[in-house]
Amino acid sequence: MRVVPFPSAEVRAQESAWLAELEAALSGEAQGPAAESWRELRSDVRALAPPIDPEFQHRLHERLVRPVKQQQPRRRRVRSFVFAGAPAIAAVLIALVVAGPWRGSASRGPVTSAASTSLTQSSGGASSSAGKANRAIPNTTRVPPAVVQPEGGVTVPEARAKAGPEIESSAGANATPEVEAGAAASGVVEIPAPAGNAAAAPGRVQQTSASLTLGTSAAGVQSLADSVSRLVVSDGGFVENSQVQVQQGGSSEATLTLRLPSAKLSAAIAALGRLAPVRAESQSLQDITSEYDAARQRLADANGERSALLLAIAKAPTQEKVEVLRARLAQTGREIVRARAALAAETRRASTAEVGVTVLGDMRASSEGLTLHRGLHDAGRILLGTAVVLLIAAAVLVPLGLLIAALLAGQGALRRRRRERVLEGP
Amino acid sequence: MSRSVPSSEEHETQSAAAAWGGFDEAAFDRLFRGSAGDVHGYAVSMLEDPAAAEDVTALAFERLYRSRSRLDRRRGTPRALLFAIARNAALDELRRRRRQPTDELPLEPSGHGDGSDDLEQAERRATVRGALATLPPREREVVLLKFHGQLSNSELAKALGISESNAGTRLHRALTHLRETSLQSEQQEVA
DSSP states (O other), X not given: OOOXXXXXXXXHHHHHHHHHHHHHHHHTOOOSHHHHHHHHHHHHHHHHSOOOOHHHHHHHHHHHHHHHHHHHHHHHHHHHHHHHHHHHHHHHHHHHHHHOTTSOOSSSSSOOTTOOOOOOOOOOSSOOSHHHHHHHSOTTOOXXXXXXXXXXXXXXXXXXXXXXXXXXXXXXXXXXXXXXOSSOTTSEEEEOOOTTOTTOOTTOOEEEEEEEEEEEOGGGHHHHXXXXXXXXXXXXXXXXXXXXXXXXXXXXXXXXXXXXXGGGHHHHHHHHHHHSOEEEEEEEEEEOHHHHHHHHHHHHHHHHHHHHHHHHHHTOSSHHHHHHHHHHHHHHHHHHHHHHHHHHHHHHHHHEEEEEEEEEESHHHHTOSSSHHHHHHHHHHHHHHHHHHHHHHHHHHHHHXXXXXXXXXXXXXXXXXXXXXXXXXX | OOOSXXXXXXXXXXXXXXXXXXXXXXXXXXXXXXXXHHHHHHHHHHHSOHHHHHHHHHHHHHHHHHTGGGOOGGGOOHHHHHHHHHHXXXXXXXXXXXXXXXXXXOSOXXXXXXXXXXXXXXXXXXXXXXXXXXXXXXXHHHHHHHHHHTOOHHHHHHHHTSOHHHHHHHHHHHHHHHHHHHHHHHHHHHO
């Protein structure tokens, strides 16, 4: 190994002065015999090498500089592409940031990935169509078929069960004991399907329900629950059940069970979605035509029996027989009451929709809503996420980079050593 | 430190250096016109083979052009980098040929520079040629790089891949040896 002595400070100072003089002489700044001799030496050394062949220089120039000029348009094309593509890339990035999956839904509208919409339909297994139901009913009882409303809802005329042919009383008076089977005094019960519900089928009686999860800040849970209640009441519904749980400094939650007219379900859900960002949403639909028809059939049967009993009483030969028939009539009357209640319950199931609303109050929800606060919060979350990703990436890449850098440095040093070995003595 | 020789070529080279940030075709063209002869002179002095020197010259400019997008201005001027590339190429060529630079320069003095052909100058250059041939390869390389490349000490250090103080030491030692050897040769001739 060659040992090179380390120059002392004095030697270094002399050397620096000497180098400065050399530089001044070679640059032409210094004058005098010493400076002139340095310039002469440089000129002599340079003159030892033959000048470059002009033809070679020309050929090399043509080979080197022309491609540079020819490649310029390509560079410009690439630059133009970059400039043109940059806004598009920026737009895509902004879209990802704005509509990215890490954001909750800003308002009612397209439900986020957390939301799900499910429509389930169960026919109930028994007779399922109104037509079938009508056929099953004896001729003495006729129930008008369901009518499809223009908006897609189904109007089922009240189960007007005529108790058979007109019954004449024993007194000879004409009795037309039309039995009102429905609960509504108007005589027609409207059972609309939810507007916009693709699963709603004409002529079917369907029960709809929905569940909705709304997000808000922890402090806003109570006020949002109140707003939901007011909205439901204004839509003609009511709050069946309500439970609000507020925790100071923690997450709060409210759970409400709402009853709404089926016809207003979609509009109500839309209105609820405008109150706060929707975290999740689901709608379900159950076909209850068979249950409805069965209830209506039981009422019709009871009414028919009652009419027959009245007719039999009128024609009873003995008082004892009359008493027996009256006892049965009283029993039939009770059955009619029960059947009416059952039919009214089915009608209520079809005409009202149950909506479960869950209000979640947490920090995440507080960032939602089209506000500056939300924007800042989202930006902070994105930056935090980016920082985490970068941190993880750095944890992997930094050691790897150091290793690669060390390898490259070692490789470079080795290559340089090999290259300069030719300058060593033989 | 200022550049060694202020000239029109030097000015063009400095302009190329000024355009280093955006190394466009004009800057490259200026660099080529101002440096091709010097690179060739350095290469032919190192390799003592004009054909190999032309190859090294072409290779140096091609490599510089290809790496222009990765060039860092802080790592030196284009001229310094060009000579660093030429030096590496010349050393690689020497390695390939597996031989050291010969002790004698077979090439005749060309008269390049002053254009003078008087006897005194011819004798002086012959002395310098002989003195240069006696230098160790490392020292001769520094002298050739300094005078052909017309590099400042910092540029010389970058081209050699060593510190500036180390480059200064090497240059000082090499030129001192060259002057001493030249003086000795002259004294011997006079004697």
